[in-house]
Amino acid sequence: MDVAALIAWLVTAVGGFVLLGTWISKGGARAPRTSNFPPALIFGHFALAAAGLVVWIIYLVAETSGLAWTAFILLIPTALLGFVMLARWIPTYRSRTVTAGPGTTASPEPAEKHFPVPVVVGHGLFAVTTLVLVLIATLD
Amino acid sequence: MTSQLHQAKRPVSAVLAGPYGHPFHPILVTVPIGAWVSSLVFDIASRVVDNPGFLNQGSVWLIAIGVVGALAAALVGFLDLFAIPGGTAAFRTGLVHMSLNLTVTAAYVANFFWRQGDYGEPVGVALGPLVLSAVSLAALGVSGFLGGKLAYHYGVRVADEATQTEGFRNPTT
Numbered sequence: 001m002d003v004a005a006l007i008a009w010l011v012t013a014v015g016g017f018v019l020l021g022t023w024i025s026k027g028g029a030r031a032p033r034t035s036n037f038p039p040a041l042i043f044g045h046f047a048l049a050a051a052g053l054v055v056w057i058i059y060l061v062a063e064t065s066g067l068a069w070t071a072f073i074l075l076i077p078t079a080l081l082g083f084v085m086l087a088r089w090i091p092t093y094r095s096r097t098v099t100a101g102p103g104t105t106a107s108p109e110p111a112e113k114h115f116p117v118p119v120v121v122g123h124g125l126f127a128v129t130t131l132v133l134v135l136i137a138t139l140d
Numbered sequence: 141m142t143s144q145l146h147q148a149k150r151p152v153s154a155v156l157a158g159p160y161g162h163p164f165h166p167i168l169v170t171v172p173i174g175a176w177v178s179s180l181v182f183d184i185a186s187r188v189v190d191n192p193g194f195l196n197q198g199s200v201w202l203i204a205i206g207v208v209g210a211l212a213a214a215l216v217g218f219l220d221l222f223a224i225p226g227g228t229a230a231f232r233t234g235l236v237h238m239s240l241n242l243t244v245t246a247a248y249v250a251n252f253f254w255r256q257g258d259y260g261e262p263v264g265v266a267l268g269p270l271v272l273s274a275v276s277l278a279a280l281g282v283s284g285f286l287g288g289k290l291a292y293h294y295g296v297r298v299a300d301e302a303t304q305t306e307g308f309r310n311p312t313t
Binding site: 017020021024025029030039040043046047050053054057058061 | 152204207208211212215219222226
């Protein structure tokens with residue numbers, strides 16, 4: 001279960017890197033801000049998830065239950081920030097067919113509009129799987 | 141082209157990647173470099189001294205410290221890589237730098253598990269893991285060269301020349 005959680009976590013991380021890379025390269029971090037994601041939100045999510053992953057890797061070797069709990073506790077705010085981003089992304093996703101049409105105002109597109117939908121869905125599903133697996137492994 | 145260059149000089153997140161002109165990645169990489177160099181010194185010394193057990197164990201600890209340090213450095217490194225516009229020579233150099241570092245880190249993870257059999261035994265480090273460490277460190281050297289090229293040749297995350305000039309103003313003239 002410990003290793004299954006690690007694998008799910010790593011797959012989630014790859015998806016997250018694709019989304020983060022897309023967001024930055026499409027100008028999400030640049031001023032003036034066009035994105036609906038405040039940088040603190042996306043980088044906070046990234047930092048918490050990454051710190052949790054490092055703690056989980058150390059737990060796999062050291063096998064101290066305190067480390068497993070630390071990783072799980074780090075995942076909770078990570079998940080909450082992730083849900084905030086999902087809530088802020090959905091309106092952008094739903095409006096993308098509308099703004100693509102002619103005659104719309106030339107307002108700059110938010111960077112998260114370029115997110116590949118399968119990556120967003122996969123990232124979310126693997127993230128939930130990771131959270132569940134980490135909880136089961138921690139309680140074990 | 142100039143704006144692309146200036147884009148690579150700015151942090152994507154000052155809190156995580158370091159403020160302008162003070163990137164965190166170069167200081168974080170000193171942890172894995174120092175730990176892994178010391179680990180190889182311990183490996184070689186373990187084959188010379190009389191009671192090599194402590195060096196064998198210490199070397200495994202140094203590998204683990206290096207791996208954790210490398211992961212921390214990698215996270216910040218990814219942010220600096222994302223700051224470089226795609227399709228440029230600097231970005232390609234960054235990709236090779238990243239791939240080499242990830243490979244080296246994976247090699248040290250494998251090396252860590254390879255050594256578990258001898259851990260706690262009063263023996264020197266076996267030749268296989270020692271050679272893997274030496275090869276990994278050589279690859280890290282090549283990768284470090286590319287990292288140096290990114291900073292000192294392409295000026296990624298280095299303050300622009302107007303900022304640099306401030307350090308060379310002569311108040312008497």
